[in-house]
Amino acid sequence: MDYDILKTQQEYLNHALTYYTGLKALVLDSITTSIVSHLYSMMDVTQKEIYIITNIADKTREPLYYATAICVLHPSKFIIDRLVEELKVPKYKQYYIFFTSPINESIIETLAEADVHEIVQSVQELYMDCCSITSNLFSLCFKGSESDEITVERSVEALMSILISQKENPVIRYQTNGSTLPQNIAYKISQRIQSSLTVQDGLIPIQPTSTTLLILHRSFDCATPLLIQWTYQAMIHEFLGINSNLVELPTGKVEFAFPNDPFYRQMHQRMFVEVTDEIQTRLNQFNSSKEEKLKLDTMDEMQKAIDAIPELVKEKESLTKHTSILSAALAINKQKKGLQLSEFEQALVVNNALSSSLAELSNIINDNTIPYNDRLKEAVLFAYRFPQKAEDVRSMLQLQKFKLEDSQLIKSIIAYGQNPPLKVFPDETGLKKFVKKIVKGSGGVENVYTQHRPLLESIARNILYNKEDLKKCFPGFGDIHKINQNLIIYIVGGITFEENVAIQEIKKNYSDQGLVPPKILIGGTDVLNSTKFLNMLRPKQK
Template identity: 30%
Template sequence: MNVFSALKLYITKMTEESGPGMKVLLMDKQTTSIVSNVYSKSEILQKEVYLFERIDSGAQPEGLRHLKCIVFLRPTAENISLLCRELRCPKYGVYYIYFSNIIAKADIKTLAESDEQEVVREVHEFYADYLALNPHLFSLGINVCVQDLRWIPTHLQRTAQGIISVLLSLRKCPFIRYQGGSDMSKILAEKIRETFSKESNLFDFRQELNPLLLIVDRRDDPVTPLLNQWTYQAMVHELLTINNNRVDLSHVNGISKELAEVVLSAEHDEFYAQNLYLNFGEIGQMIKTLMDDFQKKSKKNQKLESIADIKNFVEMYPQFKKISGTVSKHVTVVGELSSLVGKHNLLEVSELEQELSCQSEHSTQLQKIKKLINDSRVRDVDATRLVMLYALHYEKHSNNDITGLLDMLKKKGVPATYTKLVYSILEYSGVHARQSNLFNHEGVSKITKKLFMGLSGVDNIYTQHKPLLVETLDDLLKGRLSTQTFPYLGNMVMSKRPQEIIVFIVGGATYEESLAVNNWNKQNPGTKIILGGTTIHNFQTFTEEIQSATNSITRRYRSRNN
């Protein structure tokens, strides 16, 4: 199971089935992101695709009838309407149409009626309706899927379609288990089963590895997306934000135009692929090694003393230029991360975050939070997340001082949009909302410090926290996952333990959970797990989800606890 390979295979087939000749790729906003995540522009140019157009752009290019048009769209009502308009007045010679998901027969008929000039050669369903971020990780790009603790109907539909697409692209018809205490998980599971029944011919696969779809709810583990991260990919997303493999660095002082936006793709960047799961200190060592290697090659290429030297340099120049770009990109990214860590005292903040998530020492932790709130270096966002973690952990503690900490945040000048999050997180994911006891760590040994080497300014950082997903997967694969906590949908119960598991997190996954799944796959070669979510959260996007989920009902929590 590899979602990256599945999507790349579809897009390769699209570009090749139309045969040789110059082509244009006509897409919508979502399919543009889907393609750009798995194919670089230079790669797709090699497939004779020389023009990229958006169906909703309104542009009217002329004189392009010599081009073949590959259409790749989501089968939405809007896209069907736009495509019908395109076919009535075709700008290109012939059209090969591919939909990213199941399309209704009525829509096919509508398109056929619009094809008055008979320019359409083929119409296919290619199930590429999701964003592949890593081989084991996918997202649907829905930052906010819930309002007032209920599905936003359009996002429920989009989520079900996305998961169906993943299953069809991987050729899986799995058993379904869902989080029993989560209405949203159950509703999504039932929506998926409806499609199984309606489109049963599409799911008639020969299967030998007992696939399972496990649907869990973000509300059961609010701690993971609240924490600062210390592995490369997760840290970049937390501090700089990764959006469709792109990182905006335009805010960095003195940044060059070429580095204002950088692409971090494991498929197209060997250094990133090899190091995205390393911790911050290890990345420092790898950056130093990368720079040393580049400097050696650079000095070697300065000695152009013969025609043979010049010839060799010209032959090596594209690779040399690529290495130069890789060095510049990662030095810039890591330099900015290092600057933010020092400027905002993130080491001390993160250490306390880990203690709040893994230990119960109320009075000591309360004093440390107060100290950091009063530290001028600590950002409003970090002071807020510390109080949110404290509130989650000590919500029912007889001496909790949530109100006092909120007063300190207000005195610090923290905006109301942040201070309101403390009550919102308790409404969203307090004790009343969770199935699991996140803070029962009696059997966990004391936090141990891991020394991060190789990067100036990095001393000791705690990395004790493990997402709840790790425990859930462990119980599942050892046959201990309760069918009351995670019931099967319908009367179908697996007789054997699953060997292929698709985990989907309603309300968004995180890169920390992606790291856990990657490690699990490495350590358990007999089992394959992929992870998906409505989005991939950092703290900022998670707070947007919480605000939407609780915006009109947070007062209920206050009245219940006053």
């Protein structure tokens, strides 16, 4: 059975929310608010006798002495300190405390000392210290550039919670080039696993499992986060942005989440034109069903029609929502000249035609009908592809009066991605043939380029095959010579939706060959689009 981190975390959260029967207040923190929002809608939560949802950091909360607090908290020092303060001056009748990652004895002792009113009824661990984006994709949902110390700490906690919840004792491999963060995270996880096995706490299986945990740094491939992608989920994230399962439309925010949206679950990795076709097909079916329901000859037929109305209405509301989301995305695509830019991007990363690409970049930078940020993005991508022309690109930007801090991104991306573990682009002796894939659909869309394959796809395949030439690039802890069946990938700096699509295709290829597909779980510090990635390259604010 494949990994399903979404289902696992929903079961953990449901355990916490239903552990006590009666009027309850759900007390969260900034991290667990993000985690919970990816598992249940607020309406789902309130249906479990939750009267109010609050944040433990809010000291202005009104006491509810008749309610029981269900605290789902990330056990950071700040949160423990706040919890200690509250237990000394409680706001609720009693407390059931659930931490999202393992806690040590000192935290238990601290809480026991603070519980002077003896109102703590239970302290438990829930291993759900990351946001489940889909069943096989997770994120730490970083809001911006965090310090290296926080990045390592949060990464270790999240990955340990995943290993415990999935009952894994993996071989750990890490990227050495580009950053020391993957090695630091890998080492700390290895130490935590060994500590668990030494004390025999039962959290980690004693015997190694047939799984590899691969820890990468985003510098291994800076091209993929900058490309316009055309699968539904990736396209919406690029053009509109998906934040805490919400998409901002001109009419307001709408939910764009896995748990309560069967259509989204089915179509999220399909090409967007396939999504528009599917919406049209279903709307036609809906209208046909509606007409049929009007032809009622018996009471039984009438009752069946009445019973079907809520589901039909719910489906139509869902289709209407997705139509609005797609319409908004296509409008932005038109404004950005997305097809023109996508054609340029694909030719740039798949071919090695410097002179023609430089001429096309000049046309793009000088075209003031293309939004400023999109012209900047193409310049950054070109500089990453051809760093020897970085000064020429900066000169182009200066002539067009681009801001100095924006033109500095040219240097930033070259420095960030200058030492990848594997070759990102083809060289002159090994050019791929650039193939234009024709995709016909609505909105005048005829040509979409989809030739680029994320580097992560080949890395994942070769790790699963345990190719010898990757052992120097990705050393590790444990028996790295062993061929493992399953793979957990974590990228410091963020993952993209398109990389997740590529990973799913690996599993499909196994199935198509009649082989048992590997279980693959993929995640990162954030889910990137081009805007987030460029912001990550900017100097950190002090």
